[in-house]
Structure formats: structure tokens, C-alpha cells
Amino acid sequence: MRTSRPRTKQGPRFIHERILADIQGKILSGRWAAGCRIPIEQELMKQYQCSRMTVSKVLTRLAHAGLIVRRRKAGSFVGHPHSQSAVLDIPDIKVEVAALDLPYSYGVLHRHKRRSSREEREIFGKDGAVPMLELDCLHMAGEQPFCLEQRLINLQAVPEAASETFAELAPGAWLRRRVPWMLAEHRIRAAAAEPEAAAALKIKPRTPCLVIERTTRDVASAITFVRLIYPGNLHELVASFMPIAAVSDADLRDRSPASRARSG
Amino acid sequence: MRTSRPRTKQGPRFIHERILADIQGKILSGRWAAGCRIPIEQELMKQYQCSRMTVSKVLTRLAHAGLIVRRRKAGSFVGHPHSQSAVLDIPDIKVEVAALDLPYSYGVLHRHKRRSSREEREIFGKDGAVPMLELDCLHMAGEQPFCLEQRLINLQAVPEAASETFAELAPGAWLRRRVPWMLAEHRIRAAAAEPEAAAALKIKPRTPCLVIERTTRDVASAITFVRLIYPGNLHELVASFMPIAAVSDADLRDRSPASRARSG
DNA sequence: CAGTGGTCTAGACCACTTC
DNA sequence: AAGTGGTCTAGACCACTGA
Structure with missing residues (x-):
């Protein structure tokens, strides 16, 4: 196949x-x-x-x-x-929406510069507080809110972010352009939507949501932390487990563009 | 040199x-x-x-x-x-519970032999109906239900399952022993607990749950379909993205069974 | 057509670990 | 002590494909 x-x-x-x-x-x-x-x-x-x-x-x-x-x-x-291990594909949200054949749009709800709190220092692994950019973004699929993005960017690691409006490019894509090949750790869970999140996503509070939290690190320090909140009925992750076929020689040879024929 | x-x-x-x-x-x-x-x-x-x-x-x-x-x-x-891709580890449930330092137990709630329905035939990719074993199992962490497992086993592919009670070994582990190196496809989503599932898990109906659905295939046909329902507050999946370090030579050398002398 | 990668050989020595 | 894998060499020829 x-x-x-x-x-x-x-x-x-x-x-x-x-x-x-x-x-x-x-x-x-x-x-x-x-x-x-x-x-x-x-x-x-x-x-x-x-x-x-x-x-x-x-x-x-x-x-x-x-x-x-x-x-x-x-x-x-x-x-x-x-143990079961699988390769999980986490595409850009724009791509996810496009795969559903829905018009994608995106906006920044909130943008705020501040210093890292104590808990955040745990994530970012610094002794002192670091300057952070806090962003809330809403990704839309047509008229329907598709995903709420709550993000922290370490301005010490990525100073250019301070002057970036993220009007054109969503923070995820923007960062990937700046800092390629980042190491990431994902946590995936189900949770009830908090009131503010529910309001932004236009769903009832306590609606089940798929929450993906990702801490992205450079070799040195954490660069960004993001929490993606998807209304449960709108989204699912697909992962496939392929013991080795994933890297079979023949496949590797024709790994040109069209290898991304995944269904949403 | x-x-x-x-x-x-x-x-x-x-x-x-x-x-x-x-x-x-x-x-x-x-x-x-x-x-x-x-x-x-x-x-x-x-x-x-x-x-x-x-x-x-x-x-x-x-x-x-x-x-x-x-x-x-x-x-x-x-x-x-x-796009972000990550290696997702889905350990055996027994191992998951053990990692929480809680006593693990497990029981079969329901066991039923029947023929595949029309929708199931889509999953199992057969033209005619095939004999199936339907199982509901509950995995416990201490006194707390930890995960509800709803499983279908293709008895045509694994006839021995028909006479297996799964009293000792949970179906997942049992199958992995019989049919090693299966190919699997996972779907991960958040959903509200249905009334029956909520009752089994001793949670309130509509509680957000993490649902993992896995279809496991042999080269020829689907062998088993399983839906794992975890109460949302009890579980999260962790995935890490490692471009190549995951298979760095040094790591691979240590992977032998006897190399337990490492300082974890 | 020439630069580059893709594959392969027939050896060699070493290191580890079970016998 | 011997069997087995781990690494490496100095070549070779072929197959692409970009200049």
C-alpha cells in the first residue's frame, strides 16, 4: 500500500x-x-x-x-x-485543517511578555527567571474553532520572537523555520475544557478535549512549551507501528514528495 | 591508528x-x-x-x-x-500500572463468541463474516479501575483464542506471545465515557477519557481490534521526538539483556 | 560526461562471551 | 579457547543525474 x-x-x-x-x-x-x-x-x-x-x-x-x-x-x-511503539505524525495545524478540506484561518488572541514563573522554570530548566513570550492562538477550520494553542517561548533562546507579531505565520511554523530539528517531548491526554478554553473554542465547559503538550528543546535549553487543545469530537491522532518496513530500502529510495498520503 | x-x-x-x-x-x-x-x-x-x-x-x-x-x-x-513526528511508547498495561507503583490486577468482565458484524468486516477486511471473540476486560491499579479494554479477536486468524480463558494473561500480552511483530494502527482521541464504560470504570458518565483504538494486522488480515479507555485524569501518553539519537550506536550496544549494570 | 552516490568484495584484526 | 559479531580497509564497478 x-x-x-x-x-x-x-x-x-x-x-x-x-x-x-x-x-x-x-x-x-x-x-x-x-x-x-x-x-x-x-x-x-x-x-x-x-x-x-x-x-x-x-x-x-x-x-x-x-x-x-x-x-x-x-x-x-x-x-x-x-511494548507497543508507534510513529506518531503531528502535522502542522494548517495542514491538518487542509486535510479536512476546510478553509484554515488563525488568529492571536493574546500576546504578553513576562518573566518565567517558578513552575515554568522547571520546564525551561534554568535557575533564574527568563524572559518569556506568552501567546494564545486560535486555529479555525471554517467557522469552527479547531484548536486552541497556548504557548510559551523562551525569549532568551529566541530573542527575535519578541518583535514578531505572528500575524502571518503561526508560532509553530515560525519557530520551526528558525530552529530546525528541535528535540521534542509530547504528553497526550484527555481533559475537560476549562471555562476560558471552552469559551474560546465555543464549546460547553467540561467538554472532553484532546490535549497535547509539547516541550521543545534545543541541545542547550527548552525553547518553547505549547499546549494544544482540540475539542474531542474534532480530532484524533493516528499512529502506525511498522517494525522496520518504515525504513525498508526500497521505500527509502522513493521517499520523494508524495510520501505524505496520510488520511486525517 | x-x-x-x-x-x-x-x-x-x-x-x-x-x-x-x-x-x-x-x-x-x-x-x-x-x-x-x-x-x-x-x-x-x-x-x-x-x-x-x-x-x-x-x-x-x-x-x-x-x-x-x-x-x-x-x-x-x-x-x-x-512535520513533527514522534515515537510513541504504548507499554503493556501491567507495566504501566507497575510504573505507578500500584498493585496490578485484572479481570474479564465479558466473554462472548459471535460472528463479525458488517462494520467489523470493514476493519477485518473480509468479504464474509468471520468468527470473533468479544472480550471486555478491566485493568485495576490498586482499588481503582485503570483501564477498560474492549477487544475483538479474529478467531479465523487465531483459533486458539477460542479456548483460552485469559485468566492469567491479559489478551494483549497473550496475543503478543502468539503472533509476534504485528503491524498496528493506532487512533488516539478524547471522548466522554459512555454510561456502561463509566459504570465499569466507576467514574461519572461523560467524564473525559483518553481512548486508544488499535487495529493489529498480520501480513494477511486483521487479527485483533482493541479499544482502551482510560479515565482522563489517570493517564497520559508520552512520546519523544528524537531524529536519530534514538538509534545511536552507543545506545544500541547497551540494549543487550545482560547490561543491567547501568546506572539508570 | 563526469561527479557523486550505491553496492559489493575479500580480506583483516579486535572484542566479547559463552563453552 | 574458540565461535561469533563489530569494525574497518582499499579497492572495484555500476547507475544515476546534474552541469
Whole structure:
């Protein structure tokens, strides 16, 4: 489905693709059960008539993906599936709304400069107070409020934000442009809408909402904290778990633009 | 050259680790901006005094992780950060409760064999009806209901489930043992507790709940569908976004079972 | 058409860990 | 002590694709 492969599904073109597909298939299908020992490199070399390097790269990769565990002198073994882990896609809100085929608009409700409070200092990991920009934004899908964004930006880390109105670009996109490749930690929960949030979102107080809190860090310090509040009936997150297919060689080769065919 | 390594230095022990750390650091810190061209393999070979294979493996890995894009004849370039994506960890419920330091218990509320309904056939992707096992389970954290599990198991795919009481092992863990490495799709949303669910969870109806729905597939067909309902105040999901550090070599080395000597 | 990456080889030595 | 994986080399040829 997600392998937009050339129509004539020709098999793996490279040895390492064939080895990867074979082993992966045997594990995923259950033919090789968890804990089962898999052939050693020498055997695979013979089986596929290739050099050790080729086999080794495949096995290393499978180990990175967690499908197998390699132990010196003992051999390589099929891994035991750990806790469910999934790759979660958190697109830009504008993109989310666009995916629903609704006109997107956005506005800043509140904009306020202040110093960090004590609890915020915990998030931002500083000893002293730091200058912060506090923003409340409302993202609209047509006439309907879609998401309330409550954001704090560390002005020490991103001083340019102080003079930015965020009239054109929402803070999330603006920041991603400035500070690419940030590390983020997400917390996702359900909560009842507080009165002010409910008023902004035009829903009844105590309506269930999906709340996503994200702390975004640079290598050095926290850059921004954001709380996204979605009315429960309007939004759901979709995540898919793909043990290794997500990074199968063939897919990687055609990872051009069109790989974002996700449904909302 | 690399044989006599001073043990005083904690840093990367291998060339490829050093190259990976260097490039990754330059990208993540923003010193190399998105779209920026990075040195070609020949330059990196000279810079690190190593063979092309070593450089190539690192760059291939960075490309797999999405940090760089490689183009023949043009070179390798720092990738543009895509939409926020995160690795979501959905542990076994027993583990979740244990993490809260609460005594875990669990019981089957309801167990019923029947054929799939029309809507379910959509999920399970069959033309005809298939035999299903319907289960309702309640997971407890101490005296408090922690999660309500509503599950359907495709008995055509897992016939053994028909005679299983799930008295000892919860269906999730039981299935993971039988059918390892399943592919899963998650949907996460906030919803008000329905009256029956609220009664089972001993919460007021309409209380906000975090609902996780998961369809788990084999290569061939859907194996199980589960809806996990957590009272909103009791649970949150944590996800972290790590461009590549998640699979840094150093981490991977420690992942063996015996390496429990680490200071957590 | 030439620069660059993509794949592969046939070795080598080392490190770890189970036997 | 020996089996196994971990890393690395110095080449090679091919396949793209951008200039």
C-alpha cells in the first residue's frame, strides 16, 4: 500500500534487499518465533553467495530496528516484541485543517511578555527567571474553532520572537523555520475544557478535549512549551507501528514528495 | 591508528561514531541549516582519515533517519524538518500500572463468541463474516479501575483464542506471545465515557477519557481490534521526538539483556 | 560526461562471551 | 579457547543525474 513501487513489481534488485526481505518476512510472519536463533553470518554468506559485509550490514540494520538481538559468540536471535511503539505524525495545524478540506484561518488572541514563573522554570530548566513570550492562538477550520494553542517561548533562546507579531505565520511554523530539528517531548491526554478554553473554542465547559503538550528543546535549553487543545469530537491522532518496513530500502529510495498520503 | 585509544576519553570509540556525532550535532544545533550541502564522501574520508565504506555507512544511516538527503552527482544535503513526528511508547498495561507503583490486577468482565458484524468486516477486511471473540476486560491499579479494554479477536486468524480463558494473561500480552511483530494502527482521541464504560470504570458518565483504538494486522488480515479507555485524569501518553539519537550506536550496544549494570 | 552516490568484495584484526 | 559479531580497509564497478 505505502510502497509506491513501479508497476511491475520486480523483486529486490540488490542482494541486501533480498536478505532483508527474507529475514524480515520470516520474523514478521512468525515462521521464526521470538527467541529463535537465526543463521550466523557465515551461513547467510553461503546461502546468498555474498560477502560478509553485505550480510553484516543487513543484520546490523535489523538489530537497530529491534527485530533481532545480536550477541557475540552466541549468535543472532529474533527479538521479543517489546511494548507497543508507534510513529506518531503531528502535522502542522494548517495542514491538518487542509486535510479536512476546510478553509484554515488563525488568529492571536493574546500576546504578553513576562518573566518565567517558578513552575515554568522547571520546564525551561534554568535557575533564574527568563524572559518569556506568552501567546494564545486560535486555529479555525471554517467557522469552527479547531484548536486552541497556548504557548510559551523562551525569549532568551529566541530573542527575535519578541518583535514578531505572528500575524502571518503561526508560532509553530515560525519557530520551526528558525530552529530546525528541535528535540521534542509530547504528553497526550484527555481533559475537560476549562471555562476560558471552552469559551474560546465555543464549546460547553467540561467538554472532553484532546490535549497535547509539547516541550521543545534545543541541545542547550527548552525553547518553547505549547499546549494544544482540540475539542474531542474534532480530532484524533493516528499512529502506525511498522517494525522496520518504515525504513525498508526500497521505500527509502522513493521517499520523494508524495510520501505524505496520510488520511486525517 | 584506532587501536591505541586512551581509555580516559569517554567519547566515541569508533570512527563511525565520531562522524555520526559530529554531523548530527552540526545539523541539530543548526550550524548546518536545512538544505545546506554537506561535505562529499571524499572530503569526509580525508577529514576523518578513514575509508569510504565507513563514511558511507554513516551517511546512509543519516539518510535513513531523514536527517540528510543524498542525491547522486549533486551531493548530500541537510534535510528539511518534516512535520513533527514522534515515537510513541504504548507499554503493556501491567507495566504501566507497575510504573505507578500500584498493585496490578485484572479481570474479564465479558466473554462472548459471535460472528463479525458488517462494520467489523470493514476493519477485518473480509468479504464474509468471520468468527470473533468479544472480550471486555478491566485493568485495576490498586482499588481503582485503570483501564477498560474492549477487544475483538479474529478467531479465523487465531483459533486458539477460542479456548483460552485469559485468566492469567491479559489478551494483549497473550496475543503478543502468539503472533509476534504485528503491524498496528493506532487512533488516539478524547471522548466522554459512555454510561456502561463509566459504570465499569466507576467514574461519572461523560467524564473525559483518553481512548486508544488499535487495529493489529498480520501480513494477511486483521487479527485483533482493541479499544482502551482510560479515565482522563489517570493517564497520559508520552512520546519523544528524537531524529536519530534514538538509534545511536552507543545506545544500541547497551540494549543487550545482560547490561543491567547501568546506572539508570 | 563526469561527479557523486550505491553496492559489493575479500580480506583483516579486535572484542566479547559463552563453552 | 574458540565461535561469533563489530569494525574497518582499499579497492572495484555500476547507475544515476546534474552541469
